[in-house]
Amino acid sequence: MRRAALFVTLALFAWLVWDTGADPVRLARGVPWILDFLRRMLPPDLHVLPSALKGALVTVEIALLGTMVAAAVALPLGVVSARNVAPPALFVPSRVVLNFFRSVDTLVYALIFVAAVGLGPFPGVLAVVAYTTTSLAKLYSEAIEGIDPGPVDAITATGAGRLQILRYGVLPQVLPLFLSYVLYRLETNIRAATVLGFVGAGGIGFYLQTYLRMIDYPAASTTLLVTIIMVMVIDTLSSRLRAHLV
Amino acid sequence: MIEVAGLRVVLPPAVIAVDHVDLSIAPGEFVVILGRSGSGKTTFLRAINRLVEPTAGVVRVAGRAVTGADAAALRAARRQIGMVFQQFNLVRRASVLDNVLAGRLGYVPSLPSLFGRFPDADRALALECLAQVGLDHLAARRADTLSGGEQQRVAIARALAQSPAVILADEPTASLDPALTADIMGVLRAINAERGLTLVVSQHQLETALAYATRIVGFRAGRVTFDGPPADVTPAVVTAIYGESR
Numbered sequence: 001m002r003r004a005a006l007f008v009t010l011a012l013f014a015w016l017v018w019d020t021g022a023d024p025v026r027l028a029r030g031v032p033w034i035l036d037f038l039r040r041m042l043p044p045d046l047h048v049l050p051s052a053l054k055g056a057l058v059t060v061e062i063a064l065l066g067t068m069v070a071a072a073v074a075l076p077l078g079v080v081s082a083r084n085v086a087p088p089a090l091f092v093p094s095r096v097v098l099n100f101f102r103s104v105d106t107l108v109y110a111l112i113f114v115a116a117v118g119l120g121p122f123p124g125v126l127a128v129v130a131y132t133t134t135s136l137a138k139l140y141s142e143a144i145e146g147i148d149p150g151p152v153d154a155i156t157a158t159g160a161g162r163l164q165i166l167r168y169g170v171l172p173q174v175l176p177l178f179l180s181y182v183l184y185r186l187e188t189n190i191r192a193a194t195v196l197g198f199v200g201a202g203g204i205g206f207y208l209q210t211y212l213r214m215i216d217y218p219a220a221s222t223t224l225l226v227t228i229i230m231v232m233v234i235d236t237l238s239s240r241l242r243a244h245l246v
Numbered sequence: 247m248i249e250v251a252g253l254r255v256v257l258p259p260a261v262i263a264v265d266h267v268d269l270s271i272a273p274g275e276f277v278v279i280l281g282r283s284g285s286g287k288t289t290f291l292r293a294i295n296r297l298v299e300p301t302a303g304v305v306r307v308a309g310r311a312v313t314g315a316d317a318a319a320l321r322a323a324r325r326q327i328g329m330v331f332q333q334f335n336l337v338r339r340a341s342v343l344d345n346v347l348a349g350r351l352g353y354v355p356s357l358p359s360l361f362g363r364f365p366d367a368d369r370a371l372a373l374e375c376l377a378q379v380g381l382d383h384l385a386a387r388r389a390d391t392l393s394g395g396e397q398q399r400v401a402i403a404r405a406l407a408q409s410p411a412v413i414l415a416d417e418p419t420a421s422l423d424p425a426l427t428a429d430i431m432g433v434l435r436a437i438n439a440e441r442g443l444t445l446v447v448s449q450h451q452l453e454t455a456l457a458y459a460t461r462i463v464g465f466r467a468g469r470v471t472f473d474g475p476p477a478d479v480t481p482a483v484v485t486a487i488y489g490e491s492r
Contacts (some may be wrong), residue, residue, distance in 0.1 A: 032247055115345065142492075150331060150333050150334075150335035151335050151337045151338075153297055153331065153335060154331060154335035154336070154348075154401070154404070155348055155351065156297060156324070157295055157297060157324055157327070157328075157329040157339075158324065158348060158349050158350075158351050158352050158404070159321040159322065159323075159324035159325025159326075159329025159351065159408070160321070160348070160351035160352060160355075161321060161351075161356055163356065163360055164351045164356060164359055164360065166350065166357075167360050168337065168340075168348050169337070172337045172338075172339045172340050173337070173338075175339075176339075208384070212281060213350065
């Protein structure tokens with residue numbers, strides 16, 4: 001059994017290497033080109049710093065607004081997808097729909113929304129909302145399924161109605177988890193939003209792509225550095241907040 | 247006060263937890279359901295307010311039908327049945343007062359309660375119930391900062407806040423040490439004596455049962471094997487309830 005598994009894994013690996021044309025020699029030959037690329041990026045052109053910062057701000061705005069809207073929209077979806085609070089007639093179809101929409105990445109949604117509402121940050125926000133809603137709804141529903149049923153029993157026994165049971169038996173147990181998931185999603189959305197500009201959906205990615213196209217590598221490197229610093233700052237802030245929650 | 251006729255509860259997949267139980271409990275009685283763990287005590291208590299759905303039989307509490315009641319009638323029946331649990335089942339992150347206020351959920355207007363708003367009269371009543379269990383000075387504390395004995399007192403206050411006709415207590419002392427057992431049983435006895443509340447308390451400890459009950463109902467394998475005053479509990483009765491091994 002173990003031997004067969006090993007053989008299958010090796011065979012798969014070999015086929016993958018062959019089919020993707022993965023070739024260490026080719027990579028080694030490419031190294032000088034990478035070094036040349038890096039050399040031409042230095043020193044960064046700080047004249048474009050204002051526009052890079054402006055782009056970064058828009059990227060943060062896209063991720064923040066998109067995450068906020070998704071965090072709210074995902075709430076009812078998370079509840080109806082949780083096995084222990086929703087009837088099967090609700091959670092089974094709800095899960096199928098969520099899984100369907102979650103298989104599409106933010107960037108693909110961005111392409112669709114740029115075509116629908118035009119260029120700019122707005123289709124970016126819509127793309128973030130579309131992906132984050134479904135992924136948060138899934139995380140929410142899993143958190144709800146993991147709660148201690150005891151308080152729910154106790155609130156049910158008082159004669160409380162369905163919504164009251166959710167509010168007093170379920171919500172207090174899952175709220176810190178929900179907030180932590182939202183912050184985690186915000187971190188990943190900042191990263192996802194940096195490339196949204198590549199397809200015309202606003203933010204710092206637009207500048208990065210423009211400079212690369214103009215072969216203005218020093219300007220591109222400034223933009224890239226701003227992106228890296230922005231992601232690191234948001235990650236640090238967000239994970240500190242999350243540490244306080246759970 | 248509590249009328250149970252032909253009660254039968256089959257738990258999935260096919261465990262007969264309660265097997266044709268008839269029981270009539272008068273107002274003001276302090277009934278202890280005595281039996282080993284797994285004898286059906288918990289399921290019996292949970293069937294009285296339909297936290298567990300009975301398979302067959304009729305339950306009436308304080309003149310209201312519990313079995314066969316629709317959602318609204320069931321909530322009305324539940325709010326006059328306070329319940330205390332082995333694991334306290336408090337909402338750990340909420341304040342002590344908010345936990346007691348939850349006992350009012352069956353009475354207060356639904357929409358304001360979802361925003362955490364309760365009428366002043368209900369807040370006053372909740373504080374009064376906390377005073378009855380001697381914990382009004384801890385009202386603002388978070389529930390999970392209290393000791394086990396204190397948490398069970400808060401749970402009793404929550405049941406009292408329902409202005410109930412009866413209180414069901416499922417092994418209320420099984421998670422507490424012996425000193426606290428006397429403490430909690432004493433609180434229950436005071437409620438029974440001062441308010442004339444009907445109490446149904448499950449216990450696996452014989453000595454505790456005999457010390458507090460006005461009536462003992464012995465459960466074994468989901469059936470009633472004894473029903474009478476503590477004075478009638480002879481060694482033969484004990485054997486009938488617990489089996490030979492004791």
